[in-house]
Amino acid sequence: MRSTAAALFDVDGTLLDTTYFHTLAWWEALRQYQRTVPASRVHRSVGMGADQLLDHLLGTDRDRDDDPAITGAHDALYARFWPVIQPLPGAPELLRACADRGWQVVLASSASGRELTVLRGALGADDVITAVTTADDVDTTKPAPDLVRAAIDRAGGEAEHVVFVGDTVWDVIAAERAHVPCVAVESGGFAAQELLGAGAAEIHRDTAALLESLDGSLLSRPRAEA
Known part of the structure; x- marks a missing residue:
């Protein structure tokens, strides 16, 4: 058994x-949508899923309209690192x-x-x-x-x-x-x-x-x- x-x-x-690949991808995705977050803060949020990470970095009372686009940008940026993981x-x-x-x-x-x-x-x-x-x-x-x-x-x-x-x-x-x-x-x-x-x-x-x-x-x- x-x-x-x-x-x-x-x-x-x-x-x-992969931690720092995620850090760079989230930092750039946020920047593309005019959210300026220090890379050090982004790094210390890696390990959460997107549902938790954006709340942690941007607050829970924010306008969430861009959340899917930010997450999609992260996914595309992170995928560039796949061949070297x-x-x-x-x-x-x-x-x-x-x-x-x-x-x-x-x-x-x-x-x-x-x-x-x-x-x-x-x-x-x-x-x-x-x-x-x-x-x-x-x-x-x-x-x-x-x-x-x-x-x-x-x-x-x-x-x-x-x-x-x-x-x-x-x-x-x-x-x-x-x-x-x-x-x-x-x-x-x-x-x-x-x-x-x-x-x-x-x-x-x-x-x-x-x-x-x-x-x-x-x-x-x-x-x-x-």
């Missing part, structure tokens, strides 16, 4: 080196190591389904990925817990048998709201202290460092198996 334990992984900034160090190997230890490997991304198809191709680990969830599957993306809960449902598991891996405070908050421990990596540009302050259970430099210390991590072995 398939394990009920699942290792859920964010994708952008956790498994793939690379896995972060050790990312495919980490997924395979988790699968070898009995975890279901599930991707829980704020990307659209079309975008995630491209990201999975760049990652090159489809042989061990058992399920995925995307922004298309939920009404509200991170830091809401919906994506994490949807990923748990896809895995057929329960929160107490799940670990989430992410790179932003938004990932950590979403996991906490879903009552799932979060293993955090610093590859998205958030400092260890910020991730710990948001509630991360442990911190690693990147996926390569997590892989190296896997035996001492929450991902060492599934907490329960069917």
Whole structure:
């Protein structure tokens, strides 16, 4: 019988080196529609889906008429980087190591389904990925817990048998709201202290460092198996 334990992984900034591509694409998309936002603020919003990011950057009481156009501009600008997207160090190997230890490997991304198809191709680990969830599957993306809960449902598991891996405070908050421990990596540009302050259970430099210390991590072995 398939394990009920699942290792859920964010994708952008956790498994793939895309954080700053998103930062540049959102910054330019906002600029095209006369919204001036410092790139540093944009960067620290990456990890949210478009539904949350624009509210975070522009406020909830704004005129939303341009939102679809801004999001479309981001998507087009970001797509220019698709040919050069690379896995972060050790990312495919980490997924395979988790699968070898009995975890279901599930991707829980704020990307659209079309975008995630491209990201999975760049990652090159489809042989061990058992399920995925995307922004298309939920009404509200991170830091809401919906994506994490949807990923748990896809895995057929329960929160107490799940670990989430992410790179932003938004990932950590979403996991906490879903009552799932979060293993955090610093590859998205958030400092260890910020991730710990948001509630991360442990911190690693990147996926390569997590892989190296896997035996001492929450991902060492599934907490329960069917």
